[in-house]
Amino acid sequence: MTEELQSFIEKYDLLGCIQCGRCTGGCPVTVRTDLNVRRFVYDTVDEEALEELAKMPEVWDCTACNTCAVRCPKGLKPVEVLIGLRNIMVESGVVQPTVRDALESVFREGNPWDKSRATRNDWMKDLEVKMAEPGEPVENLIFVCCTIAYDPKLQVVAQNLVKLLNKAGVDYGFMDTSETCCSSEVHNLGEEGLFEMMVEDNTELLNEYAAKRLVAISPHCYSVFKNQYPDLKAEVLHYTHLVGEILEDKKLELTRELPEKIVFHDPCFLGKQNNVYDEPRYVLGQIPGAELLEFDRSRERSLCCEGGGGKMWVETESKKERLSETRVKDAKELGATVLAVACPFCVLTLDDSLKAKGFEEEMRVAEILELLGEALD
Amino acid sequence: MGDLFVLAEHRQGELREITFEMLSKAPEVAKELGGDVVTVLLGSGVDAFAEKLAAYSDKVLYVDDPLFADYNSDKYQKVLAELLKTHKPDVFMVGHTTQGVDMAPALAVELKLPMVTDVMDIHFSDGKLSPVRQYYSGKVNADFGFKGDPPYLLTIREASFEIVEGSKQGAIEKVESPLKEDLDYRRFIEYIEAEVGDVDITQSEILVAVGRGIREDKNMTLIEDLAKAIGADICGSRAATDAGWLPHDRQVGTSGRVVKPKLYIAIGISGAFQHLAGMKGAKTIVAINKDPDAPIFTEADYAIIDDLFKVVPKLTEKITELKG
DSSP states (O other), X not given: XXXXXXXXXXXXXXXXXXXXXXXXXXXGGGGTSOOOHHHHHHHTTSGGGHHXXXXXXXXXXXXXXXXXXXXXXXXXXXXXXXXXXXXXXXXXXXXXXXXXXXXXXXXXXXXXXXXXXXXTTGGGXXXXXXXXOTTSOEEEEEEOOHHHHHOTTTHHHHHHHHHHHHHHTXXXXXXXXXXXXXXXXXXXXXXXXXXXXXXXXXXXXXXXXXXXXXXXXXXXXXXXXHHHOTTOOSEEEEHHHHHHHHHHTTSSOOOSOOOOEEEEOXXXXXXXXXXXXXXXXXXHXXXXXXXXXXXXXXXXXXXXXSOOTTTXXXXXXXXXXXXXXXXXXXXXXXXXXXXXXXXXXXXXXXXXXXXXXXXXXXXXXXXXXXXXXXXXX | OOOEXXXXXXXXXXXXXXXHHHHHHHHHHHHHHTSOEEEEEEESSOHHHHHHHHTTOSEEEEEEXXXXXXXXXXXXXXXXXXXXXXXXXXXXXXXXXXXXXXHHHHHHHHHTOOEEEEEOEEEEETTEEEEEEEXXXXXXXXXXXXXXXXXXXXXXOTTSSOOOOOOOOOEEEEOOOSOOSOOOSSOOOOOOOOOOOSSOGGGOSEEEEEOGGGOSGGGHHHHHHHHHHHTOEEEEOHHHHHTTSSOGGGBBSTTSBOOOOSEEEEESOXXXXXXXXXXXXXXXXXXXXXXXXXXXXXXXXXXXXXXXXXXXXXXXXXXXXXHO
C-alpha cells in the first residue's frame, strides 16, 4: 500500500511544489467552483488522505486546460494530480453513470458517444475520399476524431478538409472504420488502465500505415498523440499546420470573400498544451475579406470553454455563469460576427452558450474548416 | 404439468409494478404449462397485498413474519428455496430488478436451477418454454431453450409486459416461515431515497423536451400545456436550462441526465451532439423543428418540420380532445 501511495508523490513530483499558488491563481474554473488545485497538490502529499480527497466533487471540475502547468514555475503538472485522484475513483468503481457509459463505449465501439463502429465513416458518403492502406506509403494520414466523425453538425469539418486536400492535390489518406478513439478523454477521466490499452492498440494500428505524418483534426487527438504516444513513428501535426503549409505554398487559393469579423478562440489543447497559436491565425488571415479580431484573453491567457478534461460527460454543479458564456459575451462585445474555433468540443460548448444567451442573430460559432469551405467555393 | 410461480416484489409499503407486469403475462404461460399461477409473497403485515394479488393469481402463497419487514436477499433465498423444493413448480418468475438480480442467481446456484436473466418476452416452441433476451446492446433478440429439469428460473425485465387488470379470485394460503431465526450476516440498516430534484426525468415515461427554439421564457406555457395534456414531464437541452427556463436537473445530455423514456417529444431542439447522445435511447422520438436539416431528425422516428408555435398548440388541442 505504502509503496503504491509513495508512487503518487513521485509520479506527480508533489514534493517539488513550493505552494506559490500560481496554479490556482490562473485556474479559470475558480470563478465558478471551489476547485483549489494548489490545495490538492499540498494535501495529496498525505498518503492516508488520498481516498478521501478523491471523493471531493471539485476533482471533477477541472477541464484539463493546462493553465496550472503553464504557470507553474517549478514545471509541475497540477492538472495530472487531479486526474490521478479521478483514477482512484474510477478504480474503485464509483463514478457518474455518464462517465461509466462513455468509457464503456470507448472500450466496446472505439468512441465515447455510444455510436456503432460500423458507421464511423458514414460522413464520407458521396465524397471522393482517398483511403490509406496499411503498408502503403502516404504523406499525410488523417485522423478524424470520434466527435467529428459522428456529430451530424460537425461532419462538415472532415468533409471540408477532404475537399480542400483534393483541390490542393496533396498526398493524403483516411483510415477505414478501424480508426479508434485517441483516448485523450479516457486519460482525462482517469481511466488509466483503459488508456494504456488504447495507446498500445492505437500505436500498433497507426504504425501499420507507412505514414510520414499523422494529421489530427481535433486538438485533443493531436495533443495526446504528440505527448502521450511515445512509440508513434509518424510526425504528429494538427490540421492547421497542414492547411497553413498548403496556403503558404500556394497550392490552393481561397477565392470567395467572407466579409466577417472573426475572433479566434484558442483551444486549450492546441494553445496552452502545445503552443500552437500562430497557425490557426495564419489560416484565418488568408480568408479574403475577413477582418481578424483578438480577445483580450487570448493565446496562453485564453479562457477555457470547459469542454475538455472529460467535461462533456460531467456537469459542474455550480450554477454560476459558464466560461463559454463569458466567452461568447466577450466575442459579442468585440463586435465579432464569427467566433472561430479549431476544436470540436469548443464548437459544442460555445454554440450551446451562444444559444443560451440568444446571440444567434448577431453571431455564429464556426470551426475554421467550415469557414475555409465557404471561402473555397 | 407444473405451476408457474411469480415472486411479488414490494418496497416501502407498495407492491412494485414489475409484480403486476409479470402477473399479466403469467396466465398465458401457465396455460401452456398446464398449471396454475401461484404468487409468492414474503413480508410483514402484508394481508392486504395478498388480497390484492389474489385478483391476479390462482393462488397466493404468503409468509407473514416480522423477519421480512425489510428486503434481505439471504432471507428470501432461504425461504424461496424451501418453497420451491416443496411445491416443485415448472417456472419461477422474478423481476430483473435490484432485488431480483441480488437474489435470483444465488438461488439458482443453491438449487442448481437452469436460469435465464433479463428476459423481455416468453414464447413456447413445440410446447417448450423459450424465453427471449437481447444481445449486442439490444440489436439482436435471441430465443433461449432450457437443458435440465425444472423449475426454470427467469428474471423478467421491467416494462416488458403491459399490465392487464386482474379478475381472478385466487385462494390465499398463509404458510409458516421456514426461517425460524434472523440471519445477521447481512442486515438492513436504512432506506435512503436517491437525491433528485422535484422530478427525476430519468424515470419519466413521457418527456417533452424544449430547446432554444421556444425563444423566450414566457413561451414555456405552451410546453407546459402540452406536457399536462399528454401526462409528460418537462426537460430540456443545455441551452434551455442555461437560459434559466428550466432547473439544471432537467438537462438532458451526456453531461446531464441520460434518459430512456417510452416517448420523447423534442420541441425546438436542433440537436447538439451531447444532447442527442443523452436521449437516443428513447423508445419513440418525435421532433418538431422548422429546420429540415436539424440534426435532431437523425435520431427522430417522427419528424414534424414546421413552426413549433403552430404545431404545439394544435397538438395539445388534439390530444386533449382525444383524451376526452
